[in-house]
Each structure stands twice: as structure tokens, then as C-alpha cells.
Amino acid sequence: MGGDLKQTDTGIGGKAASRARMALLAMCVAVGALMVWNPPVLYLWLKAVHVIAVISWMAGMLYLPRLFVYHSDAAVGSETSETLKVMEARLYKVIITPAMMMTWVVGLWLAWEGFGFSGLWLWLKILAVLALSAVHGYFGGALRRFAGDHRDKTARHWRLVNEVPTVLMIFIVVMVIVKPF
Secondary structure (H helix, E strand, C coil): CHHHCCCCCHHHHHHHHHHHHHHHHHHHHHHHHHHHHCCCCHHHHHHHHHHHHHHHHHHHHHHHHHHHHHHHHCCCCCHHHHHHHHHHHHHHHHHHHHHHHHHHHHHHHHHHHHHCCCCHHHHHHHHHHHHHHHHHHHHHHHHHHHHCCCCCCCHHHHHHHCHHHHHHHHHHHHHHHCCCC
């Protein structure tokens, strides 16, 4: 019956992924409509969208390596391992990757519209976001390895890697708020 379903069941996950895709599509349509309409407050609205996307991306980037820590310690083929595979895949595909894409698209528009891509601080921020995107890609590779039951990194490795997004986030926030250069 309905009470026997688990959140890790394919049907439930498919529905959640479908809803997330629809929400992302609606957000993209809204952002696109705002860009075409170009109201006087467009910059502020897109800045809000950018901050929301960054928060979503960072939340996932901070949580995913913690899941990898637990996955590294779980026995291959165990219920825990299989549950973590589902959690990791959904987090990466439904939250982190769309949030990263929205961050980049809106962020580049804000950099062009607001600053004309000028300022050393902005270029340092962009380089740090590129580095964060590379970490995102590294996590995607790890996700594929875990999905195939390949455990080539230890839990200690993932605890250390978990700090990389934090350090990059701190640097990015300082560049945006303080603009030291």
C-alpha cells in the first residue's frame, strides 16, 4: 500500500525530480521574462535570484561530501550504501547542478550589467567560482564512482575535501562584500 513506499523508491524519486525540473523551468521562464521586460528593478530581482541560487548550490556542496564520508564507511551493497546512492544522486542532479547553472547564468549577467566585468575583485571572484565549479565536477565524478561501488577515497579524504567549498565560499564573499582590489 501507500504506507509501504520509501523515499528512496524510484517512483517517489521520479516525482520529486519531475517537480524540481518544473520548478527550475518556471524559474528560468520567470528570469527570462524579466530580462525581456527589463523593468527598472530587474537588477535587484536578478540579484535576489542569484543569492538564492548560490545558497542552494553551497548547501549542496557542503552536504554532498559529508554523504561521501558516510558512504565510504558503508558496506558495499548494504541498505545504507544503496540509500546513500539515491540521496547523493538526487542532491547532485536535482539541487546542486541546477543551482550552479542558475548561479553562473545570472551571475555573469550581473557582472556585465552591474560592473562591465571590471575590477580585480570581480575577476578574482570569477576565478574562485571557476574553482568551485571544478570541485562540483570532482564531486560528480565521485558520485559516479560511488554509484558503481568503487571506493577509491577514504572517509578522511572526504572530510578534508569538505573544507574546500567552505574556503572558496569565504574568499568569494570577501571579494563581493569588501572588494579589496
